[in-house]
Amino acid sequence: MIEISGLTKTFGSGDSAFTALKDVNVTIAENEFFTLLGPSGCGKTTLLRSIAGFVDPTSGSLTINGDDILSKAPYDRPVNTVFQNYALFPHLTVAENIGFGLEMQDRPKAEVQSVVKEMLELVQMAPMADRMTSQISGGQQQRVALARALAPKPKVLLLDEPLSALDFKLRKEMQIELKRLQHETGITFVFVTHDQEEALTMSDRIAVMNGGRILQIGGPREIYDHPAERFVADFIGDTNFVSADLKSVEGDAAEVHLPSGQAIEARSVAGGPTSGAVTIAVRPEHATLTAPGALLDGTLKNIVYFGTDTHYHIETEARSTFVIRQQNQPDSAEDHKVGEPVGISFNPGVAQVLRD
């Protein structure tokens, strides 16, 4: 549906030139909830604004359903945006805001009215129709912004960190609400966020960006369980990095030797290293605490009780910290002591070889 290839954007020129997007290639499917995830300055918003038409890419192509849209002005593109600060028109009422897109398209009055009514109900704002936008709360403004962008029934809805201004509880509510709206409307959502949890809970697929590049595209589970690069592993969730020696690669499976001399099967990454010194990533909850003589040995340095789980901080023989997260059982007693020698174990295929 949305095909982006070779998209590059450079701001400025000469010494002050800044490349916000570097050769971005991505295909977004119909009715997909697609998330652009990355830290601020990673290029995710620039990419979103390129789709909306507020940023003019330096090179590359961008098509929606086969139509080249780069040559079109924002008002000729079949996309609508939910802005980060909502950008509601302060001189118009809630209903007038929602009807704005249809009004600009010169749709008949009766149609505008019925769509506005439908949208007000969709986002549960019907009682507020005649309020000014300054007279409603942040969460309500967010709903109005959403309704305004959905009212013209765009092919693609672009959302620029729409939940970042909301408090925690409201954000959780809106996440569920957004998923529901996406299901009900069948519109493709392109969602920008720096919040990895938000990305994991809402997305069909996630593109992790950094430094103007897309580092990895995949479903939430794939991105979490099998991060391809150190940055991805580090940015999403918590990870233990372990240096290892890559012996061989066969398809997905890689044989690595840990510093302890033990061999274990890890998952290899496409386009990654095939031998030599590598870094592997292991999620804290994918490892278990055992007696010494395991895959890795070390000394227990710290035990942190979190209610749902307990974190064990282990200093390995290689002088780095390895964290293990174990779920707590009811009425279980802590049977480990700080300072005792322990072992770290994890199953074959759990560790991920990282691309450098």
Add this chain to the structure above:
Amino acid sequence: MAKSRAFDVRRQSGFVFIALSCFVLLYLPIILLVVYSFNAGTSIAVWEGFSWQWYVSAWQNEKVQDATILSLIIATCASLVATTAAVMAALATTRTTKFRGSGLVFAMINQPLMIPEIVTAVALLIFFAMIKVATGYTGLWYLIIAHSAFCIPFAYMPIRARLQGMDLNLEQAAADLYGRPWRVFRRVTLPQLWPGVLAGAMLAFVISLDDVVITEFVKSAGQDTLPTYMLGQLRRVITPEINAISTVLLAISVALVVAFYILSQSKKQ
């Protein structure tokens, strides 16, 4: 916010004296002017009792009436023209990507603030004289054009300030919702800009109403605005009628400036 106590200007020696003398110098003459406009006698310096007579006499003076009407026509036309031009100039200098020479354009728009008024007046006198010779037209438009020109920067400043303070996202949101540029301007930009436009127009109106130098040079024979009429009167007999006219002008200006202040303070709804 806590102010630094290290340097408080109010604690400097002589602060009260200097501040008071400044206010006295600024306001005492104006207060005297207003007071003597109610003088029953014909002197502007010797008090002979309270009377409205000079207001009545000014009101009934046909020359004052004509000059007032001319002033109002010119100020209205000039502020309309200047405000329109200022809106366009402000849009061009705030809503476009920075272009080579945009600083120069900014300076050129504000040229009337920097060039001595007498120079502009002489230049206009010569320029319009040439047109008069060529066309024979001696009407009001010379004055309206001249006033429009020097009023532009005064209208431009508040409009530009308002535009810069506006959320650019609003215009982008409107464009994103299929609004073509002209409709976005009418439906989103202009309603937001309105207080700035009104403030600019008022300021331009007051500036035009008040002008002497350029008007004196540009006006044709028999055309008198209120300020040039008053200047002419001063060369003959000075009566408190001048005080009365000045007081009314003062009242109008103060009212407009207060309105300007309120408008320019008004937040984005």
